[in-house]
Amino acid sequence: MTTNLSSTDKLTKLIDDFFKEFRNESLIWVGDIWNFRRKTPSGKYLDFLNKHHNFESIVHFLKKDFSNYDQDELEDYFKECYETRIRYIPNEDLSYLKDQDRVCWFIINKIQYTYREIKEKNYKYSNPYFSLIFLLHVEFNSGRITLNNIREYFEILNKEKNPLDILSNYINDADFIDWALKYTNKKYRIRTKPDFSPKDNSDKKYIFLAYWDYQFSIDKYKYEVEINALKKAWQQKQFRDKGGLKKPYHLPLTKNTKSQLGALADMMNISEAKVLEKLIGDAYKNEMLDEKGKARY
Structure with missing residues (x-):
């Protein structure tokens, strides 16, 4: 038994069949071709892509727009898509x-x-x-x-000495990423993408890695010198922050006092310098400060 479809049903089926054939990744170029054919402002599709980053939204956008055109116009457009898809990388390969x-x-x-x-078109890479x-x-x-x-x-990016490899001990440290991104941008002025303002640590990490990944790919010798300088600068910062650059100070002590200091250090399981710091700190607090922690003299 043959079913006679109305013109509206035929158009609906035509559109449904089209979107069965062109899905996901291919929708971006399908929409771009439509963008050049339709009567509405050309920037509308680009504005739409800047706000929506999913394929299903493109389907809704196109279906809504198709309703403004007749079957002949749509069939002509569909034909162009079928004929030109060989120019594009297939979805499954990406x-x-x-x-x-x-x-x-x-x-x-x-x-x-x-x-x-x-x-470049006015597209926001996000x-x-x-x-x-x-x-x-x-x-x-x-x-x-x-x-x-x-x-x-x-x-x-799977080769040795890539940024993720060299910085593996620090790359998941939010404090490192925050510092390293500022260091890199100040010293080299990042121009790679992504170039949006980071909203969280994940964004900062990708902005940071994107710059160094690209440097790694174009000049490995220069990259190694610069990425190791960054790594060393971070290590020095950590050392300074932990008080590692304290200036040594020599105190002449009698043998007996020196022996007592050593015994205290062993008992407290800290260095002799730390023992002296603690004893002086406690004495200063007891003798020089009142109950509220304010200087007596």
Whole structure:
């Protein structure tokens, strides 16, 4: 039995079939092609992407917009998408990067600095994976970036002496990340992405690593000198903060007093210098301060 569909039902089926074929990552370039064809302001789609970083939202956006066009116009657009999809990297070849935020930022920086002729659109790079797909499919869809390039970029960060490797003892320390990001930005002025204002320690960590990952990839000798200088500066800061730079002071003591000092140090399980600090501190408190801790003299 043949079912005759109304024109509205036919259009609905046409749209549903289209979104079964084009899903997830491909929706970004599908939406970009639509952006050039439709009658509404061209910046609307870009503004939408800057506010929504998920694929389902793009589906809702396009479906709503499709309602303003007739079947012939949509069929012509669908045909273009089917014919041009060979130009784009398939979804399944990129999806493994979805949870690789650090790698996504690294690839973004490698592409943008390698191909400086790219004219950036007014797109806000905030979500790493979504931003990478946008860069590959919209800003740089010439086909010069291949899957082999992406795999090579991925492997670079697995090499020894990368920033995560050299700083492994500190990288999960929030105090280190906060200090190291300020140190790096003050000394080298970070220009890599992400370039937004960090909201938490995780953001700071990715901004910090993105800069050093890129430096690691372009000049390993210079990078090693600079990253080790950062590491040493942090170690010196820790040393200073713990009172490690106290100036030694010599006190002439009799043999008997020296022996007593040594015995006290052994009993208290601290250094002789710490014993003296404690004895002097206690004596100062008892003799020089009143009950409220104010100086008597």
